[in-house]
Amino acid sequence: MEERIKHLANLHGLDLDDREKAMLEALQKELHIDDPQELLNMLVRQAYYRTSVSCPRCGHLAQQTDDTEALCRDCLSPLRLIEGMWQTVGYDNL
Secondary structure, eight states: OHHHHHHHHHHTTOOOOHHHHHHHHHHHHHTTOOOHHHHHHHHHHHHHHHHSEEOTTTOOEEEEOSSSEEEETTTOOEEEEETTEEEEOOGGGO
8 A cells, every 4th residue: 555655646746754654544544545546636625625715605615815805606795704704794895
């Protein structure tokens, strides 16, 4: 399994140390994922969604326009980061 992860890391230009490779192997085993590529795809998606802005009104992804403002791609609600939480605001409040 370690050779497959090394090959995949080299293929994608990833520079993983032994500890990071061991982490990937442990995750792959724990999640019962046979293909290392599938594991990396899942981790990338998870990281993307973890850092994305979700619209509190409809739950879809919002496009961040600056540090404290975003616009929902689906329902077009304007959002503002207020006290650490994304909230919908009226167009007149932007």
